Amino acid sequence: MKRWATLLLLLAASPAATAFDFVSVAEPAILYDANSLKAKKLFVATRYLPLEQVVVLDNWVKVRDNAGKLYWIEKRQLSSKRYVMVTVASANVLRSPEEDAEVVFRATQKLGLEWLGNTGNGWVKVRHEDGTAGHIKSDEVWGD
Template sequence: MRCAQRCCVAVLALVLAGWLGAGLALAQTASPSGLPLPRFVSLRAEEVNLRSGPGVRYPIDWVITKRDLPVEIIAEFDTWRKIRDHQGSDGWVHQTMLTGRRTVLVSGPAGTQRRLRRTDKDDAASVAVLEAGVIGRLLQCPRSSEFCRIEVEGYQGWLRRDEVWGIYRGEFID
């Protein structure tokens, strides 16, 4: 009898440990959207209010006035997303102000120029010259290349990954 009780307690303890472990693992990876964090998205609207907290009762800290600007979602609460821009400014926005359409920002100090290349080679011919701060639509970042293919105002070409902000190192888009 005593052995049966010990076995029952041991089995119950194992079941509870497994259940709690699965719950903790789920809590670490789950977000309200079910999508991974952090991740890049872009601004849907021409004017987006960055709030100090997740709700309209929180004050507006910043107003971003750049449609399609890539931003990084770093946290989620209900229908609110905490985002960070390329300068490190962060705040909360409603999910309707964001789109999953991927864009990138040409990086570098003001006045920096980057060559948009015809192919994904450093010595490829230029299609256009882009200044830092220009936003392009992200088309492709293949595993086999250090370049990403983007489109800017009808021009398509390749920029080095380290010349844009809006894609993670080791992230590939085909």
């Protein structure tokens, strides 16, 4: 019994058990209800869609979307380049991670932005596909 308790404690404390591992869809890809090409096709995920990895197998990855729904996707359809998705109707992307900073551009809901890193103070550094970069509030995006 002590061994099981120790093992559970070690697993809970490990970074893999607590860290979120996000990936993005490289090109439009089919999401399935099981890890097989013969499984039910649920829908097509758009390019840049951020997904949280839940289980990684040889050729398949079980992923979670921002609504908490679980799907399977072929591993080859994923990119290690991370993106975040805007979750609010409109969000300001600012020059620096400060409320009163200059607005660089406005991002609309469901827009995919390249994730450049977390600032550690509630902001995420992002880049638009046109190359424009800035900071957005972390509570206005998903995938960071």
